[in-house]
Amino acid sequence: MNRSCKFLSAGIAALSIWSYVIYFSYGHTLEIQTESLYLQSVTEARIAFEKDLAYRLWNARLGGVYAEESDQVRPNPYLDIPNRDLAMPSGPKLTMVNPAYMTRMVHELMAEGTGLKGHITSLNPIRPQNAPAEWEAEALRSFGDGVKEVHFLDSEKGGSVLRFMRPMLVEQPCLKCHAKQGYRLGDIRGGISVTVPMEPFDRTLAIFTSHERNLHILIWALGVGFLVLVLAAVCYLDRRRRSSEDAVRRSEERYRSIVEEQVDLVSRFAPDGTFLYVNQGYCHFFEKCREAMVGAKWHTIVDENDLSWIQEKLAGLNPQSPIVTIENRIVNSKGDTRWVQFSNRAFFDEAGTIVEIQSVGRDITERKLSEEALQKSEARLHKAQQISNAGSWEYDIRLNKIWGSEEAITIYGMAPRSSHFIPIEEIEACIPEHKRVHRALVDLIDSGKPYDLEFEIRPADNSPPKVIISKAELEKDPSGKPLRVCGVIQDVTNRKRAEQALQEAMLQAEAASRAKSEFLANMSHEIRTPLNGVMGMLQLIEESQLDDEQREYAKNALTAAKRLTRLLSDILDLSKIEAGRLSLCVSQFDLRTVEQSIMDLFAVAAREKGLELSFAIDAKLPAALIGDEARLLQILFNLIGNSIKFTDHGKIAVGISPLPFTENAPCRILFTISDTGIGISDEHAKAIFEPFVQGENAYVRSYQGAGLGLSIVRRLVALMGGELALESTPGHGATFYLSLPFSLPAEMTPGQTEIAGGRDPAPGSFRILVVEDDALSKLAIVRLLERHGHAALAANDGQEALQRLREQDFDIILMDVQMPVMDGLKATMAIRTLPEFKEKSTIPIIAMTAYAMAGDREKLLAAGMDSYISKPVDMEILKEVMAMVMKKPPTLA
Numbered sequence: 001m002n003r004s005c006k007f008l009s010a011g012i013a014a015l016s017i018w019s020y021v022i023y024f025s026y027g028h029t030l031e032i033q034t035e036s037l038y039l040q041s042v043t044e045a046r047i048a049f050e051k052d053l054a055y056r057l058w059n060a061r062l063g064g065v066y067a068e069e070s071d072q073v074r075p076n077p078y079l080d081i082p083n084r085d086l087a088m089p090s091g092p093k094l095t096m097v098n099p100a101y102m103t104r105m106v107h108e109l110m111a112e113g114t115g116l117k118g119h120i121t122s123l124n125p126i127r128p129q130n131a132p133a134e135w136e137a138e139a140l141r142s143f144g145d146g147v148k149e150v151h152f153l154d155s156e157k158g159g160s161v162l163r164f165m166r167p168m169l170v171e172q173p174c175l176k177c178h179a180k181q182g183y184r185l186g187d188i189r190g191g192i193s194v195t196v197p198m199e200p201f202d203r204t205l206a207i208f209t210s211h212e213r214n215l216h217i218l219i220w221a222l223g224v225g226f227l228v229l230v231l232a233a234v235c236y237l238d239r240r241r242r243s244s245e246d247a248v249r250r251s252e253e254r255y256r257s258i259v260e261e262q263v264d265l266v267s268r269f270a271p272d273g274t275f276l277y278v279n280q281g282y283c284h285f286f287e288k289c290r291e292a293m294v295g296a297k298w299h300t301i302v303d304e305n306d307l308s309w310i311q312e313k314l315a316g317l318n319p320q321s322p323i324v325t326i327e328n329r330i331v332n333s334k335g336d337t338r339w340v341q342f343s344n345r346a347f348f349d350e351a352g353t354i355v356e357i358q359s360v361g362r363d364i365t366e367r368k369l370s371e372e373a374l375q376k377s378e379a380r381l382h383k384a385q386q387i388s389n390a391g392s393w394e395y396d397i398r399l400n401k402i403w404g405s406e407e408a409i410t411i412y413g414m415a416p417r418s419s420h421f422i423p424i425e426e427i428e429a430c431i432p433e434h435k436r437v438h439r440a441l442v443d444l445i446d447s448g449k450p451y452d453l454e455f456e457i458r459p460a461d462n463s464p465p466k467v468i469i470s471k472a473e474l475e476k477d478p479s480g481k482p483l484r485v486c487g488v489i490q491d492v493t494n495r496k497r498a499e500q501a502l503q504e505a506m507l508q509a510e511a512a513s514r515a516k517s518e519f520l521a522n523m524s525h526e527i528r529t530p531l532n533g534v535m536g537m538l539q540l541i542e543e544s545q546l547d548d549e550q551r552e553y554a555k556n557a558l559t560a561a562k563r564l565t566r567l568l569s570d571i572l573d574l575s576k577i578e579a580g581r582l583s584l585c586v587s588q589f590d591l592r593t594v595e596q597s598i599m600d601l602f603a604v605a606a607r608e609k610g611l612e613l614s615f616a617i618d619a620k621l622p623a624a625l626i627g628d629e630a631r632l633l634q635i636l637f638n639l640i641g642n643s644i645k646f647t648d649h650g651k652i653a654v655g656i657s658p659l660p661f662t663e664n665a666p667c668r669i670l671f672t673i674s675d676t677g678i679g680i681s682d683e684h685a686k687a688i689f690e691p692f693v694q695g696e697n698a699y700v701r702s703y704q705g706a707g708l709g710l711s712i713v714r715r716l717v718a719l720m721g722g723e724l725a726l727e728s729t730p731g732h733g734a735t736f737y738l739s740l741p742f743s744l745p746a747e748m749t750p751g752q753t754e755i756a757g758g759r760d761p762a763p764g765s766f767r768i769l770v771v772e773d774d775a776l777s778k779l780a781i782v783r784l785l786e787r788h789g790h791a792a793l794a795a796n797d798g799q800e801a802l803q804r805l806r807e808q809d810f811d812i813i814l815m816d817v818q819m820p821v822m823d824g825l826k827a828t829m830a831i832r833t834l835p836e837f838k839e840k841s842t843i844p845i846i847a848m849t850a851y852a853m854a855g856d857r858e859k860l861l862a863a864g865m866d867s868y869i870s871k872p873v874d875m876e877i878l879k880e881v882m883a884m885v886m887k888k889p890p891t892l893a
Contacts, residue, residue, distance in 0.1 A: 006350075007238070011231045018227060022220040026212060033208050037201040038162075042151050045164030045194040048116050052192050053168070055106055056099035060173035065102065066094040076101050078126045099174075100127075103192070115197045120168075122190025135163055136193050143167040143188050153198070160198040167191045265340065265361035271354045273297040285363075287333040303329035303337060317346040317354060327364065339368040390490040395472075397445065397482050402427060411468065411491050413459025430457045437470070444474055445482050454492075466493045535872035536780020543787055584720065588745055589629035591617055591656060597633055598640060598654065605644055612651035613644075621658050622667070626743040631716050636671065638713045639736050643675035650676025650733070659739060666741035676733040680726065766811040766882065770794045771801040771827065772848070773819040777871070781814065781848075784875050796820075798827030805831065805840060812882055815865065817849035824849070825863045832864040844885040848873060 059065055066086060067073045075085055075095040086094040097105075100120055107118035121132040123140050132140060139150040151164040170187045183189055266279040278293045286293065286301065299307060306328040313324050327341045342361040346354045391408025395401075404412070404422050412430050414422065428434040433455050443449040451472040458465050472487025538558040546554060595615050606613035636654070643652045652675045659668040717724045721741050728734035768790050772778035778794050785792040793808070795801040799822040801813070813831075817824040828845055831837045847860040847868045857868045866885045869878055 007231060007235055010234075011227065014227050014230075015224065018223045019220065022216050022223065026216040029212050029216075030209060033212075034205060037205055038153070041162045041196045041198060041201055042164060044116070045151065045162060045196050046166075048110065048118060048194045048196075049164065049166050049192055052103055052106065052118055052120075056103055056168075057171070057173070059097070059099040059102050060171065063173070064096040064098045067097050069093045069095050072105070073097065100130075117195040119193045119195075120190065121193065125190070133193075136165060136191070139165045139193070140167070140188075140191055143191065156195070160202065162196040162198055163193070164196065165191050165193040265342075265359075267298075267359050267361075268356050269298055269359065270356055273299050276356060285332065301330045301332075303331060305329070314344065314346075314357065317344070317357070319348050319352050322346045322348070327368070338363055339365045389492075389494075390488055392486070392488050393472075394487070395441070395485040397484055400424070408489055411459075411466065411489060412457060413461035413463050415460075426460065430460055432456060432458065441472075441485065444472060444485060448474060451485075451487065466491050467496045468492065530774075530776070535874070536777060536784055539875055540780060540783050540787065543784075584628040584631060586626060586628055586743075588624050588626050590624055591621060592623075594629065594633060594636070598636060601637065602640055602644060606652065609644065609647070610649065611644065611647055614651065614653045616653070616655045618655075618657035621656060621669070622744055624745050625667070625669070626745060627740070628720065631720060632740065635713050635716050635738065636673070638710065639673045639738070642710070643673055643677060643734075647675045647677030647733070652676075667744055668739055668741050671738040671740070672735065673738070674733065674735040679730040679732055679734050680728040681730045765789045765791065766886070767791045767809065768793070768882075769801060769804055769808075769810040769813045771796075771798065771813065771819070771824065772816045773797055774816075777816075781873060784873075784878075788875070788879070798822030798824060798830075801827050802830055802837075805837065805843075809840070810843060812885065813843060813845045814848045815845050817847060817860070825860070828864045844882075846881055846885060 064081075069075065069085075069092075073095065076098065079096065079098050079101070081096070084096050088094060103118070103120045107120070111117050119130075119133075119136070121130050121136050121140070123132065123137065125131055135154070139147075142150060149164075149166050151162060154161055154163045167188045168190050170183045170185055170189050172185060174189065175183065175185075263281050265282045265285055267275055267282055268277040269275045274297050275294050278290055280290075283290055283293065302310060310326055310328055313326055317324060323343070323345045325341065325343050327339060329337050330340050331337055340361045341364045342359050344357050344359045346357045349355050389407075389411070391411050392405045393408050394403045396403070402422050402424060403420050405420065406416065409416060409420070409422065412422075412427065414426065428438075431437055437453060437455060440449075440451050440453055444451040451470070453470045454467065455470070456465050456467055468489050469492055470487060470489045472485050474485055475483045477483045535558065538554055542551065542554040542558060595617060599613070599615060602613055640652065640654060652673070655670075655672040655674075657670050657672075659670050714724055717738065717740070723739045725737040726734065727737070768785055770778060770781050770785070770792055772781060772794065773796055778796075782792045782794050793804060793810075795804050797819040798815075801815070802822075804810075805813075815824040815828060824847065831843065831845065832841050844866045845864065847865045849860070849868075849871060860868050867881050869881050
């Protein structure tokens with residue numbers, strides 16, 4: 001009974017559907033016919049428009065047509081051209097009918113004959129009667145926006161009409177009449193509208209509607225009869241189906257026997273997820289018996305993170321798409337998570353409702369792990385390329401195609417693409433030097449030449465040009481035939497810009513440093529030259545017959561001049577260090593000589609202040625060291641000088657001792673300078689080694705100085721690879737600890753105490769040529785030399801010095817550097833190289849100059865001079881230098 005009711009319901013549903021189909025067909029057919037008639041009316045309007053256009057073109061190409069004046073043909077007052085009206089010799093008058101005039105007359109005839117109404121118009125008509133209607137004006141404006149044609153249904157005088165309009169374009173013949181209006185070839189000059197009455201088409205539609213209604217009623221009746229026959233057939237087939245159900249059951253039993261022994265996970269479950277059947281493989285995988293699994297739901301074995309989307313997938317199954325493959329995680333009896341691929345097929349009842357789902361699963365855990373590892377590797381590669389602004393590419397030689405990574409495509413400014421294949425033409429369009437790049441690629445493929453290029457690209461998105469580095473290697477197949485080229489590119493634009501900016505900054509810094517050095521050199525020369533004269537004169541006065549008061553004045557003035565000289569030297573040394581141009585002059589020296597120099601310089605000053613100056617050298621120290629003795633003395637002079645200056649009573653102790661060192665490490669010496677002076681507070685100790693910082697900041701100052709000494713000391717110590725430390729208590733003195741590295745002579749070892757012999761000043765009287773352009777300095781040097789028993793002769797410049805040397809013999813030449821006519825360098829080169837001075841070319845020449853910047857000494861020695869002394873000249877130092885050069889081997893340029 002229930003089955004019969006279902007068949008009846010199905011029949012009623014089919015009848016309803018069939019009735020709807022007939023009704024829909026009838027409506028659709030009428031819609032198509034209506035559209036067809038509308039298109040016919042549009043076609044008729046187009047034909048009328050094309051005719052009008054053909055008439056106008058014919059008239060325009062003839063340059064207008066003359067017609068005899070009559071009531072129908074009157075002269076056109078809006079046509080402003082020569083020879084518009086003509087009088088024939090025989091009497092009749094002719095007037096020109098231009099294209100627009102002719103079109104209006106044709107439109108009048110067409111309206112009388114066919115009912116079609118034509119109208120020529122424009123937004124700016126010459127003839128007011130040609131002004132457009134509202135719909136025509138709207139159409140004309142749309143033509144300016146690119147619309148080619150306008151048509152629509154409208155009503156007019158109670159009837160339906162078709163409105164149609166197309167634009168008119170300016171052609172060459174049209175310019176005869178319309179050039180004055182500013183039109184050019186191709187401009188839209190206006191339009192022609194056509195109004196088509198729809199009454200004939202409406203009659204045709206009414207006839208068609210009646211015919212189709214009768215036809216569809218007939219078809220509906222035939223369909224109903226067919227449905228009755230089908231319903232009877234279905235009932236018959238249903239009886240046959242019931243008889244075959246037993247056969248289906250038997251087939252199912254055979255199916256179970258086949259799948260039971262499958263290794264794959266075979267199961268059937270209801271729409272709610274309840275297992276209806278599981279094979280032996282399922283039971284083995286989960287280590288459960290069939291009874292424990294059948295009746296349970298598959299939700300209990302699925303990873304909870306996958307549950308929701310699996311349910312969505314299964315819910316989407318329908319008779320049209322009954323199969324879905326799902327890869328999800330499940331949890332076995334041990335609690336392990338495994339990946340399984342399930343192929344699910346749904347079975348439906350007659351209503352399309354899912355009855356059950358059959359599933360076959362296979363363990364794909366190993367494959368998934370491999371895929372995840374690959375994805376992580378690709379993600380890391382992608383991230384690395386993003387960070388390094390790099391991309392990868394491959395060129396398939398056989399396919400002649402280039403593949404690029406996402407980063408490579410981005411670097412080239414191209415739009416993202418799913419295939420990642422880039423046409424070679426697109427790449428070459430971005431590379432101005434594409435021929436060079438192509439040549440390098442060919443060389444790599446043909447001869448294996450390394451592919452490592454840097455070139456500029458112009459990105460496809462018109463972003464600023466970029467500089468990239470491209471590297472690649474060739475891959476070959478097992479037979480050795482080239483297979484593909486694998487490469488990488490990196491955008492180094494920012495690095496290149498940074499390098500360029502750094503280069504420019506370095507050039508600017510070097511220029512500034514040079515300017516500073518030149519300024520200091522000039523200032524040194526300008527200050528030292530007059531200062532040389534001042535100190536020379538003071539030394540002359542000091543050595544003359546003076547009473548005690550005068551001698552004290554001269555001594556104080558000379559001390560002040562020397563302090564000014566030291567200040568100038570400190571400023572120049574600081575400038576050299578800051579510019580990185582101060583170099584060390586390494587030679588062998590003796591610490592006993594260092595001690596003697598310090599005692600000679602500071603013993604008198606300490607004694608005058610009532611201070612005890614002691615000097616202690618550890619007996620374990622080597623007799624000789626290799627290092628820069630001059631810079632060591634400069635450091636010690638500054639430290640000891642400060643101690644004496646800031647100590648009013650007590651003592652200054654200088655100690656030198658070795659620090660532990662290995663055989664392969666440099667020998668490190670510890671210098672300790674202690675005093676009982678005013679000390680340094682913690683606040684000042686932090687800044688005392690900065691330039692122009694002093695231990696006292698009061699306006700009433702007790703001690704002289706510019707605050708450069710300790711700054712130079714700190715920088716010299718760093719330059720020599722040493723370390724400097726300060727320990728002080730305000731009011732109880734200060735102790736400086738200085739650690740410096742030195743080398744040992746090859747033949748000396750630590751512990752040797754042999755003391756080298758001192759310098760022999762080689763006393764004597766010399767014939768000296770003084771070459772100096774400054775009168776005061778020249779006078780002072782000559783008088784000082786004469787006071788010390790030497791015969792001195794002066795020359796004002798290098799050229800005069802050469803003349804003096806031609807005329808007389810000399811033992812030593814004191815040569816200024818910067819002079820008029822001929823400078824000291826050129827004069828020295830002449831003495832060393834000219835044939836006329838061959839016999840005198842080895843005469844010792846001492847540079848005596850106010851230049852004291854980095855590199856000056858080296859330049860002077862390279863020019864052939866034997867030694868160097870800076871202005872202002874100290875007579876004691878000059879005597880030592882003269883004694884040294886008289887013992888040296890001859891100098892040749």
